[in-house]
Amino acid sequence: MPHEEQVPIWYFIGGILAVYGVLILGSGLYELASPPPPEARVALYDLHADIWWGALMIVFGSFYCIRFRPSRVVAESTSQAETPGTAQP
């Protein structure tokens, strides 16, 4: 939502996805180090989906956090306000 002082929604989304990514990746690495007993494992356990999915979430979330960090958005919006005719993002 483009409000001059408002933190963009993408920043919140990036933040929560990055935090979830860290938790899921951490859990995956812990399970890699000390595997649960076979009867407690999910199907396709050997693919370690939590590790690569957690890593993907960290990359995605970090990109959004950096791209839409409040300081950068405020700077962009100030520069557009000073340049008449500049298209809105």
Next chain:
Amino acid sequence: MSSVTLFAASRAPLISMGRLDVLIIAIYFVVVLGIGFYLKKYVSTGDDFFMAGRKMTAWIAGLSFISANLSSLETMGWSAMAYQYGMLGAHAYWSGAVPAILFLAIVMMPFYYICRTHSVPGYLKLRFGTPTSALAGISFAMLTVLVSGASMFAMAKILHLLLGWNMDVSIWVASLTVAIYVTLGGLVSAVFNEVLQYFLIWFGSLLIPILGLIDAGGWSGMVDKIQRNVPVIHPTVGDANFTSLWRNLGSFDANPMGIDWFGIIFGLGLAVGFGYWCTDFLQVQRVIVAKDLRSAQNGTIIGAVLKMMVPIIVTLPGLLGLAVLLQPDGSPMVLVSEADPRANITHHTYNDVLPLLMGKYLGPGLLGLGITAMIAGFMSGMAGNASAFATVWTYDVYRLLIRRNASDQHYLWMGRWCALLGIMMSVGTAYALFYFSNILEFLLVLIFFFIVPLFGVVILGMLWKRATPTGAFVGFLTAILASMAMWFFVHTFPEGHRPHASVSLDPGAVARVEKTGEGDAEVVQRLTIESGTVRTVNVPIAAAGASGKSADLTLDEAIELPATVDENGKVEAVRLLAPAVVLADTNQPDKFGLEGVPVTLSPGVRLVAADVVQMFNPAEFNTAHAKYLARSERAKPIAVNLYSAAWTLLICVTVLVGVSLFTEPKPESELRDLVIGLTPIPDDGPRPWHTSPWLWATLVMIALVALNWLFW
């Protein structure tokens, strides 16, 4: 004598979560509440609260537009549909949504946007006057609350069945959270959470089709497994084609949905699809608040693209359920419908297909993310309903009929209270459903009663300047009544409907089970009830004091209930359900279901037998009546509903046109910016060619045709 065990019972919740999963859910609640408090300072006017300040970009509008519809009922429900109907489930998206969304973007959005309406009833007020608008506003407000309550009840029930959570706690925690963030931030808050939910749903759900396809051996492996398993899972339609989109729609019995191409195109695609996506205010509100017309149109087209992709996380898991959900012995797991008496007692239901796959593939953390996505879907659906209710009630009922000229601050105050009131009314509806859960199905059909005629009125209002206020009101009301009449007609049984012969044991009954064989070869030969209460429906009773199939007595001597009954020359196996019994041999509690097994009732057992004949049953279709609506006795319920929707639209348009030809239209001066030909599209200045809505709508249409061809 043949007797069949129906299924081993499962006592534990479907999914068990660890501490990490709970932490992930807790983080979600903290974030959404934090967003609500954060956004409060940006909501100071009615326009901020109801219309998010009309400042949304195309991407946010498009994501919110789709997300408001992508609730957990949607993801779980349409996964269940795909499990039940195969690839035909994708029609909900590719036939029933994308064409309608593109139509909304290109044809209807200019009218909604240029007239600066707050809502769809608001457009009707400008175009046809108060009576039509008030009918639409009041109906919509009531329906919103009822549907939100139904969604809340469904959420509590699902979380209870899946996770063992207390239903009261689920309802109150979710509704209070939604109440706080919607009351504080209005539509802005609802939209923020919808966009957030969209990402959570994709990250929480996309792994299931990825891992499922790996497990099934790719697409061709999945198709092979489906063909092998379907005769076991769906024996009544074992020969039907489950993996085609159009090839099997030539006749009613060539596909598991019991429908033909006419019903899909005109019922789903035209009546329901266009009705829902073009005139349901909950959806339209998300895009008419964009910052300019081009953003509103492009946001809607972005929504079409996103909608086109949803089958990946909805239809595909349903198909995978047919292929990879297996019993420990390798045989296919059989799920049943919610209406089946065995549902949630001895069998998992179609709605469980997605949670079952989550439990199968998702480990700690990922499971929490999946559950969070599910809860987020429920809550954003509630928030969407609450914000739409507040807008329609405040602007289209309160301001129109009760207080016309109050200050903006007064309407803002009213909107906040309405959001809170809407949520509390939804909670009331949810609790009503505890006692009247069979009206849930009726509530969902209610949407069709209202939305389809509404589309007929709005589209003729936009495209035909001769449409008159009287014609609109009469056409709208007639079509609503006709839609209800059709629904009653197909559920009415003038000859009487006899429910399936069944026996149920009250909780605490003591039963002795006689079995032969071991393990998977185990077969129940006889069941003896030693004490407790037994209830029967339409089962002949051979006991002193009983009259035919009716009785209410305590037995003096042992009697036997038959394994089968003869109903109009058709032999029907008696179904027995024991949801909470005590086994006489072990004194342990148990639950099970049986079919076609003789039952002995010992002396001292209380027997309550009923001979039931119904003239009306909302859960059963009278095929003799349905054939007049859906062209065939072989049409299944979903086909009858879709055909009814098509007839409703036709009735609405016919009556509206007929009455308009004999009544006075509004002068053209009052129709500016409301009707085609009288609505100049504003020039939004030079824009790059690649932002043209026509270009993107054409590309999306080409992609849609390609998908239909690919899965023909």
